[in-house]
Structures are given as C-alpha cells and as structure tokens.
Amino acid sequence: xxxxxxxxxxxxxxxxxxxxxxxxxxxxxxxxxAADWPQFVDEWRxxxxxxxxxxxxxDLPWINxxxxxxxxxxxxxxxxxxxxxxxxxxxxxxxxxxxxxxxxDVRDGLLSLRxxxxxxxxxxxxxxxxxxxxxxxxxxxxxxxxxEIFRHYKPDSQTYLGAAELLQLAPGEVMxxxxxxxxxxAAANCGLRTAFIARPxxxxxxxxxxxxxxxxxxxxxxxxxxxxxxxxxxRTGEG
Amino acid sequence: xxxxxxxxxxxxxxxxxxxxxxxxxxxxxxxxxAADWPQFVDEWRxxxxxxxxxxxxxDLPWINxxxxxxxxxxxxxxxxxxxxxxxxxxxxxxxxxxxxxxxxDVRDGLLSLRxxxxxxxxxxxxxxxxxxxxxxxxxxxxxxxxxEIFRHYKPDSQTYLGAAELLQLAPGEVMxxxxxxxxxxAAANCGLRTAFIARPxxxxxxxxxxxxxxxxxxxxxxxxxxxxxxxxxxRTGEG
Numbered sequence: 001x002x003x004x005x006x007x008x009x010x011x012x013x014x015x016x017x018x019x020x021x022x023x024x025x026x027x028x029x030x031x032x033x034a035a036d037w038p039q040f041v042d043e044w045r046x047x048x049x050x051x052x053x054x055x056x057x058x059d060l061p062w063i064n065x066x067x068x069x070x071x072x073x074x075x076x077x078x079x080x081x082x083x084x085x086x087x088x089x090x091x092x093x094x095x096x097x098x099x100x101x102x103x104x105d106v107r108d109g110l111l112s113l114r115x116x117x118x119x120x121x122x123x124x125x126x127x128x129x130x131x132x133x134x135x136x137x138x139x140x141x142x143x144x145x146x147x148e149i150f151r152h153y154k155p156d157s158q159t160y161l162g163a164a165e166l167l168q169l170a171p172g173e174v175m176x177x178x179x180x181x182x183x184x185x186a187a188a189n190c191g192l193r194t195a196f197i198a199r200p201x202x203x204x205x206x207x208x209x210x211x212x213x214x215x216x217x218x219x220x221x222x223x224x225x226x227x228x229x230x231x232x233x234x235r236t237g238e239g
Numbered sequence: 240x241x242x243x244x245x246x247x248x249x250x251x252x253x254x255x256x257x258x259x260x261x262x263x264x265x266x267x268x269x270x271x272x273a274a275d276w277p278q279f280v281d282e283w284r285x286x287x288x289x290x291x292x293x294x295x296x297x298d299l300p301w302i303n304x305x306x307x308x309x310x311x312x313x314x315x316x317x318x319x320x321x322x323x324x325x326x327x328x329x330x331x332x333x334x335x336x337x338x339x340x341x342x343x344d345v346r347d348g349l350l351s352l353r354x355x356x357x358x359x360x361x362x363x364x365x366x367x368x369x370x371x372x373x374x375x376x377x378x379x380x381x382x383x384x385x386x387e388i389f390r391h392y393k394p395d396s397q398t399y400l401g402a403a404e405l406l407q408l409a410p411g412e413v414m415x416x417x418x419x420x421x422x423x424x425a426a427a428n429c430g431l432r433t434a435f436i437a438r439p440x441x442x443x444x445x446x447x448x449x450x451x452x453x454x455x456x457x458x459x460x461x462x463x464x465x466x467x468x469x470x471x472x473x474r475t476g477e478g
Binding site (some may be wrong): 118145 | 271305353360365366367368370371373374379381382383384387388405406407
C-alpha cells in the first residue's frame with residue numbers, strides 16, 4: 001500500500017516556462033533589453049541536464065540547483081549577446097526560479113491527497129528553492145525532500161532510496177508522481193510506485209513525455225485526479 | 240531582519256507529556272499492565288539527553304531519535320519491571336512519539352507567522368517523526384529541518400549553522416524559537432536570533448526553563464504572540 005506520495009516539482013507541479021517568460025518580459029522591458037525570451041527560457045531549462053551531468057561526472061564540485069541555474073545563466077547571457085548584467089541582476093534572474101506558478105489543480109490536489117498519505121517533494125531543487133516555491137504557491141507538503149539532502153541528483157538511485165529511507169518506508173510504499181517518464185523509470189527501478197501526470201510544460205515545443213510509457217502504475221490527469229484514483233485504490237485495497 | 244523562524248518541536252510545539260501519559264494509560268489498560276505512567280514517561284524523556292550523548296561521544300553509532308527512544312524504552316521496560324513486551328508492542332510504543340498533541344496556539348500561530356517569514360522545524364526528531372507530527376497535528380511548515388539531515392544533534396553547532404546554510408540565509412536572519420534556554424543559548428552562540436516561549440512541558444514537575452535567561456532576543460507567550468511581536472518588529476524595522 002502507498003503511504004507517501006512524493007512529487008517531482010519543475011514541470012510536474014509548477015509551470016516554470018510561463019512564469020519565467022513573464023518574468024523576463026518584465027525584466028527586459030524595465031531594463032530596455034530585447035531578446036527572444038521564450039527561446040532564452042527554453043534553452044535555460046535545456047541546459048539543466050548537461051550542467052547537472054558536469055556535477056555527476058565530477059567535472060564540477062557539488063553545487064545545488066540554484067548554482068546550476070546561475071552557471072548556465074552566465075553562459076546564456078553571453079550566447080544571447082545580452083548586455084553585461086550586474087551580479088545583483090544575475091542573482092535576481094536566478095531567483096526567478098523561486099517564484100513559479102503552480103498548475104491550477106496543484107494546491108487543492110495536495111490538500112486532498114494529504115487526507116490519505118504523507119505528501120512531499122522529491123526534486124532536484126535545493127531546499128530553499130523548494131521551500132520558497134511551496135510558500136509562494138501556497139502548496140502544502142508534509143515534508144520537503146531534495147537532491148541537496150542526498151548530494152545526488154535524480155535519476156541517481158540514492159535520491160529515490162534515500163527518500164524512502166528517511167520516510168522509514170519500503171520503496172514500494174512510496175509513490176513518485178512526475179510528468180517525466182525518465183524520472184519515473186528510474187524510481188520504478190528502485191522499487192518505488194509511479195504515477196504519471198502529463199503536463200504541457202514546454203508549451204508549443206512539447207514533443208516528449210506526452211503520455212506515460214511502459215511500467216507506470218497509475219496515470220492521472222492532474223493532482224486532484226491522482227488523489228481520487230489513489231483514494232479509490234487504497235479503499236479497495238489495491239493501493 | 241529575520242527571514243525564517245525555525246522551531247524546536249518537543250516541548251515547544253507539542254505537549255509530549257500529556258499525550259504520552261494518555262497513550263500509556265490506554266496501552267496499560269488494554270494489556271492489563273499497571274505502572275506509574277507519568278513517572279515512566281518523564282523518565283523516558285529524561286533519558287533522551289544521556290542517550291544522545293552516547294551518540295555524540297561515539298559510544299553508539301549514529302541513530303535517529305526514533306532509535307534513541309527505542310533504545311531507552313527497552314532499558315525502562317526492565318527498570319520498571321514491565322512484563323516482556325513483543326517487538327511489535329515496543330515499536331508501537333516508540334511510535335507514540337509520532338502522535339503528540341500540539342499546544343492549542345500552535346496551529347494558528349504557525350499560519351499567522353507564515354505571512355511574514357519562512358517557517359520550519361529545527362528539531363532533533365528524525366524527518367519521518369517530524370512529518371508525522373506535522374501531519375497529525377495539522378501543523379503547517381514551509382520546511383522540515385532535522386538533526387537527521389546534519390547527522391548532528393542540537394546543541395551541536397552543525398545543526399544551527401547547517402539550517403542557515405540550507406536556507407541560504409545568514410545566521411542572523413534565522414530565528415530559533417524554543418522553550419529551552421540551552422537550545423537558544425547554543426543557537427545564539429552561532430549567531431542566530433532567538434525567541435523563548437515558556438511551556439509547562441513537565442507538568443507539575445517543571446523546575447527549569449520557567450523563563451527566558453540572558454541574551455534572548457524575544458520572549459513570547461505562545462506562537463500566536465510570537466507572530467504578532469515579530470510582525471511588529473518587522474514592520475518597524477527592528478526585526
């Protein structure tokens with residue numbers, strides 16, 4: 001039976017793309033900087049996996065997600081030929097990741113889910129980043145679990161198994177909910193249960209993760225739907 | 240200015256004594272075991288510091304608070320001459336620490352505080368224990384920080400400084416709220432701000448921590464009062 005549901009955050013719970021594009025449109029207007037902001041934001045997000053791999057391979061020391069975002073931002077500023085930004089402006093832009101709107105179902109869905117199971121994050125975001133997102137979006141979790149605690153990024157097994165261990169649960173009692181098949185596949189390989197929620201996180205450029213791939217336990221429309229399906233399963237003993 | 244308020248939990252937010260005595264009165268009645276349960280509970284809590292010191296000195300390997308509670312419980316069962324309890328019963332008793340009633344002001348006080356600052360725990364309780372207490376007591380925190388993350392118990396400086404570091408705040412931007420002068424003194428030595436809340440956690444046997452000792456930034460009646468005083472200070476720029 002599932003006793004805890006942990007959520008991937010970026011893409012799954014918060015709409016980073018719309019929020020960041022809006023942030024940069026304001027930022028650019030206020031500073032008279034023109035750029036293809038949707039393209040800038042998409043490339044920033046795309047840089048995340050390769051930058052994280054630098055840490056995973058040991059080419060960079062451990063840095064948290066704020067650090068990865070900043071590292072990639074500095075490269076993108078050059079690549080896009082933006083005017084030289086001050087240290088303060090660069091930090092301001094990096095911290096835009098701390099204020100991302102949740103998808104509209106998330107707040108109520110989490111509250112509903114909380115009647116049945118422990119709820120939490122399991123995200124590559126650092127602790128402060130996740131706390132700020134929860135605070136900003138009024139999202140209620142019982143616990144904030146982060147790659148920063150384990151000093152390993154998903155999809156490293158240390159994150160999934162470390163989360164189950166901290167929750168004092170068997171891997172099969174923990175469900176990961178995510179909009180990303182790769183994350184769920186890695187969790188399933190560690191024995192966790194999995195729930196897929198399709199999200200249009202890349203807007204018109206979404207070409208992958210349109211639907212659940214093989215081996216996923218449950219597919220839900222959104223977090224409210226996930227809470228209902230899980231309640232049904234727990235009630236009928238299939239949870 | 241204070242940007243986050245972290246709470247000690249046992250005694251400060253939850254009334255472990257009343258809750259555990261009630262638990263054991265039921266437990267004893269159901270199993271036909273008579274004992275001086277208030278005495279048993281008080282000794283269980285008193286055993287916490289010396290058991291933790293075994294870990295601190297390296298005489299025991301790292302074990303989390305559930306582990307410390309269980310270790311001390313087994314000794315107390317012998318000492319009180321209780322009948323031999325099964326493994327399942329011992330676990331059941333140890334997990335009573337996961338269901339402790341909050342003091343009546345805590346739930347609303349945390350919600351109020353959350354309008355002004357990040358809120359969290361900074362407790363020697365393990366992550367799952369704190370998540371269960373938050374869930375059981377309907378207590379809302381932005382983040383659960385625990386000795387278990389740092390593998391150091393309060394009052395080791397690694398806990399206070401580690402919490403500030405994870406929150407990406409200077410120590411002086413973090414306030415610890417606690418009912419224990421020793422905890423606050425150690426936090427202040429690390430540069431944290433401090434708030435004392437007197438709690439009758441030992442019931443009629445309370446002889447220490449009746450009031451704030453020297454060097455404490457703020458004394459509050461309860462968490463609601465703390466939220467009001469902090470709001471006032473933040474508003475007037477004295478926060």
